[in-house]
Amino acid sequence: MDGGQLHRLGRRLIELSRQATGEPGDLALTPGEAAVLEDVLTHPDSSVSEIAQRTGFVQSHVSASVARLAQRGVLATGPDPADGRRTRVRAADQTLNAIGRRAARHIDDTLANAVSDPATARRATALLNELAQLLLP
Known part of the structure; x- marks a missing residue:
């Protein structure tokens, strides 16, 4: 992964975060x-x-x-x-x-909508959980 990919990934994760946590009328x-x-x-x-x-x-x-x-x-x-x-x-x-x-x-529905395959959504969730454990204080 290069810096550009990391930046794009960060932006995509923020977008998914907003979808998962946003409310109408925010x-x-x-x-x-x-x-x-x-x-x-x-x-x-x-x-x-x-x-x-x-x-x-x-x-x-x-x-x-x-x-x-x-x-x-x-x-x-x-x-x-x-x-x-x-x-x-x-x-x-x-x-x-x-x-x-x-x-x-929980982000399960958001990830399921972001990728078409349920197995891929479960894998993405597992990978994000692992990243959180590694990178968040």
């Missing part, structure tokens, strides 16, 4: 909002400047994304207890609940 996020949300999920109670440093986005972009996501109920913000001028950002409880609910879904 909130549409821009790529920047998705990156901010992913960072906040990994680093709860971060400041806007910390999110900007990790994502590589300028602080004004992160601030605008956080404001939009907070307005839509995806993120929750509050003052930093140590420095009231600084805002801390975390995922809203409803966001964490939705993520947990979706993450628990």
Whole structure:
């Protein structure tokens, strides 16, 4: 496998993940909002400047994304207890609940639809489980 194949595989896995975990009427996020949300999920109670440093986005972009996501109920913000001028950002409880609910879904039907042969779908599931064991912390 080369880097190009790995990239295409990653994109395909993301596509399949969205099919398996998506719900009708899902909130549409821009790529920047998705990156901010992913960072906040990994680093709860971060400041806007910390999110900007990790994502590589300028602080004004992160601030605008956080404001939009907070307005839509995806993120929750509050003052930093140590420095009231600084805002801390975390995922809203409803966001964490939705993520947990979706993450628990099995991918069997999605893989069965992606490949025509049931035996191939079972093999793909086994291979993905093995990859997860090898590559995920």
